[in-house]
Amino acid sequence: MNRNFEYSQSIIKYHMLKKQFIETRARFLKICEDLKIEDYSVQPAIFVSPPKWHLAHSTWFFEQFVLSEFSEGYKIYDEDFAYLFNSYYNNAGKRVLRPNRGLMTRPPVEDVYAYRDYVDAAMISFLEGHPSEKAMTVVQLGIQHEQQHQELFCYDIKYILGNQPTFPLLKNDLTLAEISKPSTWLKVNKGLYDIGHTEETFCYDNELGHNKVFLNAYEISDQLVTNREYLEFMKAGGYQDFNLWHAEGWEFIQQNNIKAPEYWHEVEGEWHQYTLDGFMKVHPDQPVMHVSMYEAFAYAEWRNLRLPTEFEWEAASSLFEFGQLWEWTNSAYLPYPGFSKAPGALGEYNGKFMINQMVLRGASIATCPNHSRSTYRNFFHPNMRWQFSGIRLAK
Structure with a gap:
């Protein structure tokens, strides 16, 4: 009876992690829905990363630290992507310097979205195979990492659009609530x-x-x-x-x-x-x-x-x-x-x-x-x- 309970709890844990992964990955696509194609590659300051880079980097994280490490037989989508979309992980190899992220018009945006689809499919298949506790820990870190980049994306796209002469609008849910009473x-x-x-x-x-x-x-x-x-x-x-x-x-x-x-x-x-x-x-x-x-x-x-x-x-x-x-x-x-x-x-x-x-x-x-x-x-x-x-x- 105890073993059955432990097995049931384990199945629930796998299901919840897969659900969280799918929802997190879908959320990034949702907040990018209103972008124009020209918005994806712009880097107006060193501390800003282009939207395309965020989408690819968070995908590379799962490919590099989960699939390549724990998924037997996984085939890397594109050998160049590790160089293009690594951020600061020296142990993971050489990378494009941060100030140069906005110079990359290639790969095009459609290839970045195809990369996300490819890795997402591999990740879902991997999670359905009941990975080890060690692998699940890294998957959870990857999910949290992607959530961080979704917030950074909001900072970056506001800086990208806020430094344009016409102050473009973007569909969002980032309105601050008013403070209606005196502080205590x-x-x-x-x-x-x-x-x-x-x-x-x-x-x-x-x-x-x-x-x-x-x-x-x-x-x-x-x-x-x-x-x-x-x-x-x-x-x-x-x-x-x-x-x-x-x-x-x-x-x-x-x-x-x-x-x-x-x-x-x-x-x-x-x-x-x-x-x-x-x-x-x-x-x-x-x-x-x-x-x-x-x-x-x-x-x-x-x-x-x-x-x-x-x-x-x-x-x-x-x-x-x-x-x-x-x-x-x-x-x-x-x-x-x-x-x-x-x-x-x-x-x-x-x-x-x-x-x-x-x-x-x-x-x-x-x-x-x-x-x-x-x-x-x-x-x-x-x-x-x-x-x-x-x-x-x-x-």
Whole structure:
């Protein structure tokens, strides 16, 4: 009886993983439905990847790390694709340099979609063969990896279209909800708090190394900073007062002539912003987005407040709702105690980026459903603004 139960549970696990794989892969096609063929290969900045590259790279991940490794007799779709669509996995071989991704007009988009179809069919057949636990772990990582790229795609296509003179529209579901009530301060007592992932569910290796941290008593806002509040900072000369900025942040905004969040434009004395729904006036009650860590820090300084640390954020996360925007913390991206990398290429997934980056917590309107959690550690360089990032304050 017990063996039958275990077999039934195993069958359910295979079925659920296959279902998640199919739904995740279909979601990427759905969010690309409104693209024009000319949109697929554009790379207006080094940190932006073309939509075609995202579609191919996430497919290559399954081919490279699942099918080639665990599926006996699998035939590689195209030997050149590993070189063209590897991202940063040195252990997986040579690759096209990141700044050159937009130079690739070949393979054409139709070949990339054919590649996806080929790999999807092989993956579904593979999953129906009841793969090993080790293989299933890598498949789950591949699914989560694809979900990350779907969010990155949203950042990138907004940057691609938002830097065109006509501000094109794109069908989307990325509208921010209004913040309709004043923010309040949530009190957190001093004490020891558990940090890190402990549940029997998926997490990235950078969430592991469960540890306790001591936190002094603090308060954290129950809401994000709004455009209305951020406009007050701008009108008060926040971008002109070097006293509010890190030296590096001040140099960054001076060199790049930054006077407002990304995608904001002043037209006849009024601030407008580009969204995928079009060019429109800044909505005062939506949370401010597309700000760098430098800007978030300067705003907090202006308010005589501060950004929370990532541990403060995690300890308080059950007290407030999150999911509108990734939230900058005042914590450098570093390993937890006992952190260890996986061997080979998959060990490059997170560990080698643990320098010169800052942690963001939460999720955003572009995050795939059920992808984030309270222990999730996102990370970017402090000057980056194209991601969907906002500000939560602490004191």
